[in-house]
Amino acid sequence: MAxxxxxxxxxxxxxxxxxxVSFLDTALDIEDQMGGEVYAEFLKxxxxxxNLKDDLFxxxxxxxxxLIKETAEHKREFLNLKNKLNxxxxxx
Numbered sequence: 001m002a003x004x005x006x007x008x009x010x011x012x013x014x015x016x017x018x019x020x021v022s023f024l025d026t027a028l029d030i031e032d033q034m035g036g037e038v039y040a041e042f043l044k045x046x047x048x049x050x051n052l053k054d055d056l057f058x059x060x061x062x063x064x065x066x067l068i069k070e071t072a073e074h075k076r077e078f079l080n081l082k083n084k085l086n087x088x089x090x091x092x
Contacts, residue, residue: 035071
C-alpha cells in the first residue's frame with residue numbers, strides 16, 4: 001500500500017501527525033457507525049416491508065454481510081495505519 005510506504009519514507013512533525021490521527025479517528029467512528037448501526041440494523045427482517053418476497057431477503061442479507069465484513073476490514077486498515085503513524089512519529 002502506497003500510504004504505508006510513505007510512512008516509512010517520510011518524517012512527521014507532531015502537528016501533522018495529530019491531524020492525520022484525527023482524520024483516522026473520524027474514519028474509524030464512521031466505520032463503527034456503518035457496520036454496527038446501519039448495516040447490522042438492516043439484517044433484521046422485521047424492519048423490511050412486510051410484502052418483501054421471502055426469497056429476496058437472503059440475497060439482501062448476503063450483500064449486507066459482505067458490507068459488514070468490508071467495513072471491518074476498513075477498520076483494521078485504519079487502525080493499522082494509525083498505529084504505523086504513531087510509531088513513525090515516536091521515532092522523531
